[in-house]
Amino acid sequence: MTTEEIILSSARKVFRSKGLEGARMQEIADEAGINKALLHYYFRSKEKLFEKIFIEAFADLLPAVRVSLNQVENLSQFLTFFISRYFDLITELPYLPQFILQEINRNPDLMRKVTGNNELPIAQVKMLIHRDVERGLIRPIEAEQLMVNTIALIIFPFAARPIVQSLIFDNDQAAFENFLSHRKEVITRFVLDAIKPQNSL
Amino acid sequence: MTTEEIILSSARKVFRSKGLEGARMQEIADEAGINKALLHYYFRSKEKLFEKIFIEAFADLLPAVRVSLNQVENLSQFLTFFISRYFDLITELPYLPQFILQEINRNPDLMRKVTGNNELPIAQVKMLIHRDVERGLIRPIEAEQLMVNTIALIIFPFAARPIVQSLIFDNDQAAFENFLSHRKEVITRFVLDAIKPQNSL
DNA sequence: GTCTATATGCAGATAGAC
DNA sequence: GTCTATCTGCATATAGAC
Structure with a gap:
């Protein structure tokens, strides 16, 4: 592992948990076992280092969509794949x-800075939704609403973890982890049930 | 309006948009038309001022649940009220x-600091969900999962606004606002459809 | 490339006049 | 209560030796 890689790895850890403003160059240096000056030698400024970490973090989340679209016949299948992978x-x-x-x-x-070279197949997903609505395979719903709903259900408990854990689970960590452990299946069923046409059994 | 109220109002504005670490006492003072020293005279420290604003912000979101629970007969009605009020x-x-x-x-x-005197009727909502599951009025689902799902659907597009606006709507602000304008109805229907028992038409 | 030492700037907080 | 001026500490960034 080169020094540069060690720095990036340490910066990743610190920035992801504290954000740009909360992170300290000193902490990144300590984490990497070097001193602050070396951080600037490699990346010039805190902002530049941060930007690298941020772009990389965003990119980490994107491939999930692409892969799912390939081996898929209809929307329900896509949603099942997507939720599973993304979760x-x-x-x-x-x-x-x-x-x-x-x-x-x-x-x-x-x-x-993150959307430039990362063309997501949003348009294809929209078309897939429209198509299945037209065919009567799912209830009528706008593509954008369904996409946002699906992502919201996946992401929210992670983004709001301390609040959910405290208000809903009264700080019972085991209960919260149990909740997460079968949430993937719950969400999948929730979404599929929500869009299932009314006359299907 | 007293000076203290003016300060609180300015602090609210700055803290809510920039957070504790992003906010500057100077900016709050400018916003209030006074100087920094006076902020400390009234609230001693940035942290103390922030805490007041934060507790108040959290409290602003809580009453929505309580009110809804009173005039309600079953879960579907509760969810409809709750989503509408909260949204x-x-x-x-x-x-x-x-x-x-x-x-x-x-x-x-x-x-x-925010949960102390704000006993939310989470337990009652859980019981309401369990009851309607038992009675077969809705599909089987854990109370916690349904609660998190509902809140996730309401909050997510606001918390993730810049991302949704960019990735899903290609920065078309009018399209995004149109999306929000009928989202309340979409969510309500989405949730009710997801929990509707299979044999109901 | 890597270090120590230092410069620079800024933000929170205080002293003290009015 | 409100102000100006100042202190203090800290964080980013740089200089320069090795």
Whole structure:
């Protein structure tokens, strides 16, 4: 592992949990076992280092959509794949949603830096939804609403973890983890039931 | 309006949009048309001033649940009331969700300060859900999952506004506002359809 | 490339006049 | 109560030796 990689790894850890403003160069240096000067030698400034970490974090979440679209025949299948993949991904990276929400809200201009070369197949998903609505395979719903609903259900408990854990589970951590452990199946069923046409049994 | 009220109003504005770490005492003073020293005269420290604003912000979101529970016969009715009230509330205060998520994640201890005297009727809602599941009025679902789902659907587009606006709506602000304008009805229907028993038409 | 030492700037907080 | 001026500490960033 080169020094640069060690720095990036340490910066990743610190920035993801504290954000740009909460992070300290000193803490990143300590985490990497080097001193502050070396951080600047490699990345010039805190902002530049942060930007690298942020773009990478955002990119980490995007591939889930692409992969799912390939081996899929209809919308229900896509949603099942997508929820499964995306939920697993975020389970591995539970800090990411809140990190990204926080930084994008602080500086919406960051969106420009991450969308450039990452053309998501949003349009295809919209078409898939429209098609299945037309065919009567699902209840009528706007594509955008369904997409936002699905992502909201996946991300929210991670982004709002301390609140959910406290208000809903009275700080019973085991109960919260049990809740998360079968949430993937719950969400999948919830979404599919919500869009299932009324005359199907 | 007393000086103290002017300060609180200015602090509210600055803290809600920038958070504790992003806010500057100077900016709050400018906003209030006074100088920094006076902020400390009234509230001793930035943290103390912030805490007042945060507790108040959290409290702003809580009454929605209580009111809804009173004039309600069954779960579907409760959900309809709750979604409507809560969605309207957040439409008026769109900064609050992300503000609260950010600060609670930065310092989860803040939860202790807001839950003390604000006993929410979470237990009653859970019982209401269980009861209607038992009676077969809705599909089987854990109370906690349904509660989290409902809140997620309401809050997410506000907390993630810049991302949704960019990725889903390609920065077409009018399209996004149109999306929000009938989202309340969409969510209500989405949730009710998801829990509707299979044999009902 | 990596370090120690230092410069620079800024933000929170205080002292003290009015 | 409100102000100006100042202190203090800290965080980013740089200079310069090795």
